[in-house]
Amino acid sequence: MTTTTAAVLVPLLPFLGALAGLGAGRRAPGFVRPLAVLPTLAATALAVLVAVRQGGGEGSGTAPLYASTRLADTGSVPVDLALNVDGFAALVAVLVGVVACCVQIYSTGYLRDDPRYSSYAALVSLFTAAMMLVVYSDDLIVLLVGWEIMGICSYFLVGHYWETAAARSASLKAFLVTKLGDVPFLIGLFVLAGDTGTFSISNIVTRLTSDSGAPLDHPTLIALLLLAGVAGKSAQFPLHTWLPDAMAGPTPVSALIHAATMVAAGVYFIARLLPVFLSSAAALAVLAVMAAVTMVGSALAALAQDDIKRVLAYSTVGQLGYMTGALAVGDRGAAVFHLIAHGAFKALLFLGAGVIIHAAGTNSLAAMSRMSGLTKRIPDAFWTVTVALLALAAIPPFAGFFSKEAVLGAAEHAATGHTADIPEGVGWTVLLAGLLTALLTAGYAARLWLMAFHGKGEPVPDHGKQPVAMNAVLWVLFVPTAAFGLGYGALPDWFDGESLTPTLTTSVLGTGMALAGALVMYGAWRHTSARAARVPLGAVAAHPDAADAVSEAEAIATHEAAYGSVAAAPDPADPGRLLLGPLHRHAATGFHLDAVYGALFVRPVRAAAGLVRFLDREVIETYVRGFAAAPGLFGAAVRRAQTGNVQTYLGALLAGSLVLAVAAVLVAAGA
16 A cells, blocks of 8 residues: 555545444444444554654655645636645644544443434544544645534534533534634635635745745735634634533543644644744734733633633643744744644543543532542542643653643744744743743642542542443553653654754743642642531532433533532632632633623624514514505405495496596686
8 A cells, every 4th residue: 555545545534434334323333333433543553654654754854745636627726635744744643543543432431322422423533534634635725624524523523412501502602613713714715825826735835935935915914814713723812712611512522622633723724834924923923922812811711610621621722822832933843742742641631531520420620629539439540640630730751841841942942032033022922921821730730630639528429430441541542641752852853853852941940830830739729628528519410320421411511500600619618719819700701701702792793683683574574564465455445346236336337427527527617
């Protein structure tokens, strides 16, 4: 098998698996699980084969794998079905495949009793195929196809528990917010093609990086339009509000979206087209500010969340901010390094959260802090999630430390003027925000670990052991979480050849901030944990004997009734509440951004819709009904005149003749 054939099969196999799974759902339910897992496993194996054969990217002198065939000759800018696999694409495809395999295997146990498992598994396979298409595609229009398929898949998967109001509203919100960003994104693609005369990503990059290439006519406009789509897809400020609410979907879906597919697509897209953004200093400044606000704001919000999955959701938003920050300072190698490392430990965190929620019977950290013995019930999840939280907090020697330090090191180089074409202010913005976020990230990671695994109170009820498939997947993801960062020395060969070795200054500052954040949180927890026994909260509402997925759905649906707001429980024993003080109530609601959008956009649109409805029903329809009723009224009047009485007809004839005679006389007299 040639490398090109293997690369073509990587997105094709999950797509065919999705079609076959949908067809076999009712007719042959026994084939649903093999059709969900085996095509994804085969695609992952082929992605690894492609990566091994490529042996690196341009950094090692290996030319990217390229193949193309004309798809549509539009008469102006043609559309090609083109394949372009460089080091970035090869490694990201492996990440997508590994996480998708883990999600599919985990789901066979997690959703083992779900009546809609067949459609769920098919949508996960389609989601995987769409992301693979985005990763390997060299044509912007073909990439857009995968981009939009991911959007519709997220709508259906987030709304999997459509019986609950939370899932229905979350799926609709995710779809609308991402589509809001996709409109300017589509316009930006067409403007870019108009300036360059091609939809080919490799040709656009060659034109902008070669000495003989012509610059873009509208670089700032194009970059900002594309950035709007990226902000929606990758949940960056101000279009990040859909991601925390998307936690109403099943936990494996959350792992897939956060680690390998939808939110990673935006970062990967900028990495592929980074020369476009480097053409505009204004766009880089906007990107840096967006990254800084996203990092700090999401970290503060994570400190105030009570739902364990919402903590992880805001964590994803912040880590994506690190990636966009690296892109703002012109280092796409550091950005993709952190994307891959984050994909491993964030998938582990979400899948581990699914185990924790089932074992505890709740998704509330406040409730978990009033339970004891959870670590003994789920030892696999405890140890793997602990390491994943250390990686999230960027504690050496785990993967998150090396990837985050690569970002901070790139920002330091830009801030000190050592990166050409990058304003120093951009570097300082990313660096300072990144260091502050390191402090906050370690704080909310320590809070989650302490409240979930070191609760005090009644023993956790025994809900039974999780399926082997679920625990096995945690250990599979444990390996890259613990060891992937150690490959920082070899990764430059796969990227642009720039060093990813941690620098001393940022390593000391970043690790010091992380340790300080964890220690401060530990001190606050010691101060507040004694209150947990004195302040009871609502009862755990999830059914103890239910399957994992059912338990999670019940926990989400009943959280507000048992513990208050979905975002935060009224828990004075929460160390995050103590540290945030008056800021807590604002951070718990995401700094009221949804309320701002409601006041600025939702209410005016609804008011305008109400006005249009009034005008349509009370004004336009009144005239329409009047014109429709007039012939009927005229006909009724004429019908009343048809009495059938001859004397009446003769009387009317004589009266009419008399009137005509009088009128004739009057006219003659007037003449």
